[in-house]
Amino acid sequence: MTVVLRVGNRTITTKEIVSLLAGYQLLPRLLFELIVDDAIAPFTCTLEETQSAQQQFCEKNQLNSHTEIQTWLKRNGMTPEQLQTYAVRSLRIEKFQQATWGNQLESVFRSRKSEFDQVLFSLIKTDDLAVQELYFRIQEKETDFAALASQYSEDPSASNGGLIGPIHLSKCHPTLAKMLANSQPGQLWPPTRLGEWVAIVRLEKFISAQLDNLMRQRLLSELFATWLQEQFNEMGEICLFPVGIGE
Template sequence: MTVVLQVGNRTITSEEIVPLLASYQLLPRLLFELIIDEAIAPFTHTLEEEESAYEKFCQKNHLDSNRELQTWLKRNGMTAQQLQTYVRRSLKIEKFKQATWGNQLESYFRSRQSEFDQVLFSLIQTNDLAAQELYFRILEKEADFAELARKYSQDANASNGGLIGPVSLSNCHQTLAKMLSVSQPGQLWPPTRLGESMVILRMEKLIPAQLDDLMRQRLLSELFAAWLQEQFNQIGEIGMLP
C-alpha cells in the first residue's frame, strides 16, 4: 500500500482514498469537478491573462508577501505549482461561463430583474389596537413616521425610525414584498396583518438593479451552477469498481 497523504499523525494510503471520499460524501463533489474539467478542456488563455488572474488571486487572499504565500500553501496542502494549476483552471472556468452564457445575460437579467431590485422602506409593527390610530396620525401628518416607529414599533429596526434596507424584494416577507412591488415612493399602506402583529408600511425608495460587472458574475455563476447540476443528474449513480 502506498502512502499518499499525511494528516497529523495519520497516514492515508491510496487504497483508502476512495472509501474515505465516499464515507464523507465527497464523491459527488469529485464528479462535479471532473465534469468541469471535461467542459473547459478546449479553452486556452494567454500568459498575460494567467499572470493577471494569479495577481488577483493573491490580492483577494491578502497574499502580499512570499512568507504569507508560503503559509497559505502549507495551510491548504498545496505546492506553488498546484496553485498555478488552480489559477489556470479557474481562468478557464470563467472563459467557459462567458462563452456559454455571456450573450444570454441581458435577456436573463431582464426576466429576473424584479428579484434583484432593492427597496428602502419604513415599517411600524404593533398590536391591532394601536395600529389604526398610528396610521391615521401619520396620514393626517399629526406625527412623524420615524418618531412613532421609535416610540411604538416592536420591530427590530424601531431604534432606526423603522427604516429598513436597501434590501432585495426576494429577501422580504412575502406579504411585504407583494405590497412593495406595486408601491410608489412615499406611498403609505394602512395597517396590514403580518403574523400575530399589524404593520404600517411606507415605501421610501426603489433602487433598480443594474447589469454591472458584479451582477454579470452573479448571473454567470447561477447559470453555471444550474448547468453543472443538470450534467450531474444525467450521469445517474456513481459506480464503484471492485
C-alpha cells in the same frame, strides 16, 4: 500494493484512497471538478493571462519568494505545472460561463429583476385597534412616523424608528412586496393586514437593480452552479470497483 500517498508516518495505498475519499464524502466534490475540467477543456489562456493569474494566486496566498512557493508546492503535493493549471482554472471557468450563457444574461435578468430590486421603507406593525388613528396622525403630519413606530410598532425595526432596508423585495411578505413594488417614494399606505398583524407602510426609496458587471457575474455563477448540479445528477449513482489483487 502500490503506495500513492505518504502523510507523516502513514502510507495510503491505491486500495485505501477511494475508500477514504468516499468516507470523507469527497468523491462527489471530485466528480464535480472532473465535470468542470471536461467543460473548460476547450478554453485556454494567453501567456499574459497565465502570468497574471499566477501572480494573483501568489499574492493571495502570501507566497513572496521562490522558497515560499516551493514550500507551498511540497505541502500541497503539487508540481509547478499543476500550480499553473490551478491558478488559471477560475479564469477558464469564467470563459466557459461567458461563452455558454453570456448572450442570455439580459433576458435572464429581465425575467428575475424583481428578485434583485431593493427597497428602503418605514413600518409600523401592530395588532392595536388604534392603528387607524396612527395612520391619520402620520397622514396629517401631526406626528413623525419614526416617533410613532418607536412607541407603537411591535416589529424589531421599532428601535430604528421603523426603518427597514435596503432589503430585497423577494424577502418581504408577499403582500408587502406587492405594495412596495407599486409605490412611489414617500407614498403612505393605510393599515393593511399582513398575516396576524396590521401594518402601516411608507416607501422611502426604491433601488432598482441594474445589469452591471457585478450582477452579470452573479447570474453567470448561478447559471453555472445550476448546470453543474444538473450534470452531476445525470451521472446517477457513484459506482466503486474493487481494486484487483496485486495492484
